[in-house]
Amino acid sequence: MxxxxxxxxxxxxxxxxxxxxxxxxxxxxxxxxxxxxxxxxxxxxxxxxxxxxxxxxxxxxxxxxxxxxxxxxxxxxxxxxxxxxxxxxxxxxxxxxxxxxxxxxxxxxxxxxxxxxxxxxxxxxxxxxxxxxxxxxxxxxxxxxxxxxxxxxxxxxxxxxxxxxxxxLGRWEISLMQKAIALLQGDKRGDYRDGVKIGREIFANLPENNRILKQEKERWALENHRDESFADMYVHPQEIxxxxxxxxxxxxxxxxxxxxxxxxxxWQLERLIANSPELKARANELGDRQKYRLIELLDPTxxxxxxxxxRPPLTQVDWSNEDRLKQAVPELHPCMQGFPSRNFLDYDYQMVNISEAEYDFMQACAKNSEQQSVGELITKSKLDLAGVRALQARQLIVLSSNFLT
CATH class of the missing domain: 3.40.50.150 (Vaccinia Virus protein VP39)
Known part of the structure; x- marks a missing residue:
């Protein structure tokens, strides 16, 4: 070894x-x-x-x-x-x-x-x-x-x-291809340019209905046209x-x-078994790690x-307390594209659509040079505290928590 x-x-x-x-x-x-x-x-x-x-x-x-x-x-x-x-x-x-x-x-x-x-x-x-x-x-x-x-x-x-x-689970076909290339390389294993050459030759000759080829074409071919990516995926000498x-x-x-x-x-189990009250009831008896395992077994992609x-202590804030939320100073999330607009990309590059009241409040956050609190800003807004919580939960705004210091 x-x-x-x-x-x-x-x-x-x-x-x-x-x-x-x-x-x-x-x-x-x-x-x-x-x-x-x-x-x-x-x-x-x-x-x-x-x-x-x-x-x-x-x-x-x-x-x-x-x-x-x-x-x-x-x-x-x-x-x-x-x-x-x-x-x-x-x-x-x-x-x-x-x-x-x-x-x-x-x-x-x-x-x-x-x-x-x-x-x-x-x-x-x-x-x-x-x-x-x-x-x-x-x-x-x-x-x-x-x-x-x-x-x-x-x-x-x-x-x-x-x-x-x-x-x-999602790399099963990759693992098979890695082993196949290693077998065909034999004593040349460790010659990474040879490994890329052999791997590309295999893909060029596999039948169209081959599962490994189909997975490569559907998921990886765009990035693997570069030899660096192909080598990292298929001829790496060490992978766990x-x-x-x-x-x-x-x-x-x-x-x-x-x-x-x-x-x-x-990691939302609801998306997989939402239509079965019995399965949901049984899943609720599982611990978090068991639920995670169930999800990856049911969706092995x-x-x-x-x-x-x-490393503790890492304090997490519950914004359900109204006084706490009113004291917070809001600002725009630093990772968004396309704002100001009512339609833009959020932190995860997902398109979001916001209401006029949400848009006006976010605009106020963007212009909040005086560091006004949520409580102060909502007095001039059509958005209520529940709406502010919703913006924070969607990570469209970030809230300070100076009361913790």
């Missing part, structure tokens, strides 16, 4: 051959947004409120070619950002990406890029971080539990940890896929609290888990 050092070197060799992700470099700021990389948006998702500080420390743990780092720098202008990766070639691309986009030149806080394995973080990085981002990394480690512990120990109390790892049971073993090992999945719509952990 290969040792950890050999596995890490094989992973580094892959990404030195095919730096990932292969997003093109640009002289423009990052297009759009990923709300999970905005401190305000992510913190609001986890707690229901705006964070008290913006001058934070962020660790991008496994930054690859810097697409995530570019966003983290751009969306968090007051933050110190440290980006690490195992691949020197990927880091070079990451630094060039962030230089060309202009985000570094506009940033007033330190930005640091370091070639570093996740397992080395406790000894090599000083201090702790308010936000740790680790997307598509832990499942490529020889020991993911050691990796998540290494990162967890660097998370500040009250900090949040954003993680993305693979799900086994999870199910709900093994995922929570990983989470529990971190010593952190599970806050929630960042795609909550998928999920290819990855994306979620937040936290």
């Amino acid at each position: 290969p040792d950890s050092q050999a596995i890490n070197q094989a992973v580094a060799n892959l990404y030195n051959t095919y730096p990932f992700p292969p997003d093109p470099l640009s002289d423009l700021e990052p297009p759009g947004y990923n709300w999970r990389w905005s401190w305000t948006a992510a913190y609001n998702f986890c707690t229901g409120r705006k964070p008290e500080a913006q001058d934070i420390r962020i660790l991008d743990a496994g930054c690859g070619t810097g697409s995530s780092t570019d966003y983290l720098i751009h969306l968090n202008p007051e933050a110190e950002v440290v980006a690490i990766d195992i691949s020197q070639k990927a880091l070079e691309v990451a630094q060039e990406r962030c230089r060309r986009s202009g985000v570094i030149a506009k940033h007033n806080k330190p930005i640091e890029f370091r070639q570093l394995r996740l397992e080395e973080v406790p000894e090599q990085l000083e201090g702790q971080f308010d936000l740790i981002n680790s997307v598509g990394v832990l499942h490529h480690l020889p020991d993911p539990i050691k990796g998540i512990k290494s990162l967890a120990c660097k998370l500040k109390p009250g900090g949040i940890f954003h993680i993305f790892v693979y799900a086994e 896929d999870y199910n709900i049971e093994t995922l929570f073993e990983l989470i529990d090992a971190s010593g952190l609290e599970f806050v929630g999945f960042s795609n909550p719509q998928y 999920l290819t990855h888990y994306e979620f937040f952990l936290a």
